[in-house]
Amino acid sequence: MMSQEKLREIKENARPLLDERLKVEDKTEVRDGNIVLKGDYYKKQVRIALRNCEIILPESIEEYIALDGYSALGKMLFEMTPEDVVNTMIESNLRGRGGAGFPAGRKWLEAFKYDADQKYIICNADEGDPGAYMDRSILEGDPHSVLEGMAIAGYAIGANQGFIYVRAEYPLAVKRLQAAIKQAKEYGVLGNNIFGTDFSFDIELRLGAGAFVCGEGTALMESIEGKRGMPRVKIHRTAHRGLWQKPTVINNVETLANIPVIFQRGAKWFRGIGTEKSPGTKVFALVGKVKESGLVEVPMGTSLREIVFDIGGGVADGKAAKAVQTGGPSGGCIPVELFDTPVDFESLAKIGSIMGSGGMVVMDETDCMVDIARFFLEFSVDESCGKCVPCREGTKRMLELLEKITGGNGEEEDIARMESLAVTISTGSLCGLGQTAPNPVTSTLHYFRDEYEAHIRDKTCPAGHCQALLEYYITEDCIGCTKCARSCPVSCISGKVKERHVIDTDACIKCGNCMEVCPVGAVILR
Template sequence: MLVMDMLDEIKDKNRKQLEERLTQKGGYIIDEDGIKLDGDYFKKQVRIALKNCDIIDPTNIEEYIAMDGYFSLKNILNNMSQQEVIDIMKQSGLRGRGGAGFPTGRKWETALQYSSDKKYVICNADEGDPGAFMDRSILEKDPHSVLEAMAIAGFAIGSDQGFIYVRAEYPVAVKRLKAAIAQAKEYGVLGENIFGTNFNFDIELRLGAGAFVCGEGTALIESIEGKRGMPRTKIYRTAHRGLWQKPTIINNVETLANIPVIFQKGVDWFTKIGTEKSPGTKVFALVGKIETAGLVEVPMGMPLHEIIYDIGGGVPDGKSFKAVQTGGPSGGCIPENLLDTPVDFESLAKIGSIMGSGGMVVMDNTDCMVDIAKFFLDFTVDESCGKCVPCREGTKRMLELLEKITSGNGKKEDIDTMERLAVTISSASLCGLGQTAANPVVSTLRYFRDEYEAHVMDKKCPAGSCQSLLQYFITDKCIGCTKCAKVCPVHCISGKVKQLHVIDQDICIKCGACQETCPVNAITRS
């Protein structure tokens, strides 16, 4: 059992060993400001939630302590009241990093105000956005930061029980969380009488089956209770009646990872980072058509242009930037002329997108925006729980219209129908999944309407991406080698040896085998 006086001793011993190991390994900056990753990729980043990732051994609690781990919890339990903890959270202005941006301090204060024989703290680690791996990285590389934050939250609201709801598809994260919880109990920073006080707090894992809708708070609660993961009608906030109808606070992984650092370095330090309304940093999974993909953590308010070009290195292979999708399948596509937009909750909302949990997908000139909208909506249709009609039926009808348009059978009135459906779905759906499901369609119609009209009016895909709208032509460069005719699976190419060949457009299935085979690049597509 760890006693309070041992914490400093463990820190001093392991900090020295950690610095020596990282110095030998190379790629780190070690100075009076701490330990940071070195390199051009990190120069414009400010790491708070990720501060220990790729620095400490996540399986060793003593290395977490070496980076000031559990000192915030120790100080709070011995020197602060519940209201003082909540006041600091409110002053910090920390907003939920799961997407909604709700002030964390206000959420905690609400739960404190309700008296109950039992209260709960839940960590939402059900990260379901395509291409997103922010929470996963924190859980795998710095699990103790989440455990410490949950214990702080438990003290603040008067809870002795926490749950981490994590995707079963994250086996490494699950393994390391189990090990971290066991270590924390062994060292006395979880369990009974933590740091010699009368505060008790325990944490259990609950594995999710991969339903995207369980990232929504009330659906997550239903799942923990052993029911089908479907959102509740929000008569009460979860801070009033949540898990088993008891006061419950739900924070996502990234939100929690910020909390120990705020208490270490203070409110003044934290609020100087980011913007007035959105202080701190945000972690993004920068993926797609980008030179350097990966996790980035940047101050709130940094323009999209700096993230994509200065950190990510821009679009590779000599292609041009077309759009960036923020907010995952519920987000919006942002065109090039809006890349000066600062990344914060209000600015992204103004241009029809959202922060979301932190997905950032870059697209180039070969991407069709109608097809992109179809891709995200297809995901949403699959992940809809089916409880409410606007989401269950409306998204399906909208997807059918997109499939009709990308196959070359669309009509002009289909665009108007989709716009009307979008209004109904967003205003009448029960939960956030349905309310934001139409965002990819609405944003692409707003900024790339000409592509929709080209698909409908001209029966062409300007990006050359929608296979059903492609046409292959053999140009005068043809040398009559017959190779294209031999590989065509439907035998739609005719012509004699050493003479110009012709493609029968009525038979062609647009597979592209002929273009790939032609030795003189005589076959084009449009």
């Protein structure tokens, strides 16, 4: 049976072994008493949720314990009442890292107060935003921190059962979670009579079947119950009637990974990081046209510029930065002029985007913002569950309007059409997925309206991206080698040997062969 003494003993035995291994691997250093990863990429980062990732071996519970793992749970079971735990969470003001930013402590309080014979904790690990992999990295790199966070939540609200709803597309995360749950039960930090107390808490995995909408809390619960994953009517709070109509707290992976540290170091310490309204750090998956892509964890309130330029090293290939897309298909595009905006829940909402779960896609001058909006909207159309009319029918019509514009058939009134449709979809949809689906369109319409107008009025794509609006053209650099004419599948290139060739643009099918074979780069898109 686990006890606090035994935990200390395991820690004392495991720590020297961990230090030894890290010394050999030489990729870490000690900063302010914490083991952190070496290198410029990590210098400006403050890693709390990712504190153990790439440092400990994820399969080893001993290494997790070596870095104070399960000490918060052990201590609280003897020294704190569930009410104390809830109050500490409220005091920390940890806000949900899944995207909406609802204070976790208030969620816990609702479930704590509600009297019921059975309560549940759910870990939402159905990460689905394009390009986002924060939760996956935590599950794969530090699964025990999530388990400990769930057990703490369970103790706080009086739940004895937890579920982790994880994507089946994350096989390694599933494997590591399964192994971690097994270990934790063997060590007596999970299962029956944790640390010898009368608190019992078990965790089971539930694998998603690939629907993005199952990341929505109530659709996720429907899915766990074995039903079609469609959001529920919001007539009751899930903290009162959630999974199987029992009080349920659902927290995201990153939120849960923050919890053990908050209890190790105190709510005050946590509030000292980040901003007043958004304390703590946030993990971002910095991807796209940035030099150094990867996971970035910074205090809330760090500016986009610091993240993209100081940590990410700016835009790759010497191109100019144009925008950053945050919040995935529910988020918006933020133009480079606003890169000094601090990244926190309120500031991002003010400029038409959202924090979201942490996807951060950097775009450069060659990215067409109309096409970016089309890409994200296409995602929402594919992933709509089909329950409510504005999302099912509305997003599809909006996508068709965008395709019309990028296809070179846009008409002047299409912009107004999209704007009014965006209002209907965002104010009239049932769940968050529908309500936020127009954001990529409204934000690009707001900041990059000229690009839409160029597509519609001038039939050009300023970024040189939309194929339908571009023409292949042979410049005077042509040496008349005839390679292009020979590779053209529709024989629309004419010209004599050693003379400049010409493309018949009416017949051209824009396959791009000529551009590929030209030895002197004389074929361009314009």
